[in-house]
Amino acid sequence: MKKIIMKKEDIHRGTLVLVNRDYPLRVERERRLCQINTNYPEVVLEKEASVTLKKLLEEICGENEIALVSGYRSKKEQERIYQTSLWENGGEFTRKYVAIPNHSEHQTGFAIDVGEKREEIDFICPAFSNEGAGKKFRAQSYQYGFIERYTKEKEEITKIAAEEWHFRYVGYPHSMIIKERGLCLEEYIELLKDYPYGQKGLSYLAADKQIEIFYIRAEEETVILLPENSLYKISGNNVDGFILTLWR
Known part of the structure; x- marks a missing residue:
């Protein structure tokens, strides 16, 4: 397994950060x-x-x-x-x-x-x-x-x-999911909390590739274990955690 370590302040970085009046x-x-x-x-x-x-x-x-x-x-x-x-x-x-x-x-x-x-x-x-x-x-x-x-x-x-x-x-496939489900970014960030890493992710099929999206609550130091050689992207949400996008 591949180990990724994220710091608490990393939640404020990435393509999926939510920036608005509250955050x-x-x-x-x-x-x-x-x-x-x-x-x-x-x-x-x-x-x-x-x-x-x-x-x-x-x-x-x-x-x-x-x-x-x-x-x-x-x-x-x-x-x-x-x-x-x-x-x-x-x-x-x-x-x-x-x-x-x-x-x-x-x-x-x-x-x-x-x-x-x-x-x-x-x-x-x-x-x-x-x-x-x-x-x-x-x-x-x-x-x-x-x-x-x-x-x-x-x-x-x-x-x-x-x-x-x-x-x-916000990056692909997040843009497509937001469009297809009729969401705004605030709603999407909240929706992803229903898909914690380690359980069933939010799945999206694109070009015959399965993409899974997960939410990970941030700790002072967050350790994320991923399959070796996996294609992935991690973004903070600027609220309380990270969004993991994993290509299967």
Whole structure:
């Protein structure tokens, strides 16, 4: 068996971290940030998300129709955006559409705002309709590990108004399960607690490969035993534990 040791603070790292009003980003760490498109040099994401988004845009031939509006933001940048919105748009609008610093998904490096290519683009609420390239992007995004993070149906749970332009990278197959079950990320993280490691996992069949997903509660030092030569991925959930994705 292969032994993996995770520290308690590792729950704040990974593609499945839940960042919202209740669970802030707690760890500032060095990131592997990469450009997605040279036409948008300031819009960067964590490498895994950046590479995958580039493939998605190429697949739908959307590079010339979809604008990359905002990707990773530092805490300082999020503070500036929040304060500027308070000044220009008022408190009610800002609470609906702009997260307070350390509670923004953009600080994870896994969130991207996209919009229709226009001469003028609203930075906070870019237009991104469900037609043309926007429709193709939404249809394919889940296959590439992205979810539409804030929808009208889930506003009471996410506490964020619907944002048709905001997509979050969670990785495959998590994106597909979230889509197929009609969940938001908050609900998915809670659902996975029903599948503790050592018992039956949440199964997903993809390309004739069985994928199992498990929840592991974090201890001060969490020891995870895995089959030798197994293909796996571990992410913190930023709440209380880890999500293990295991390819059988």
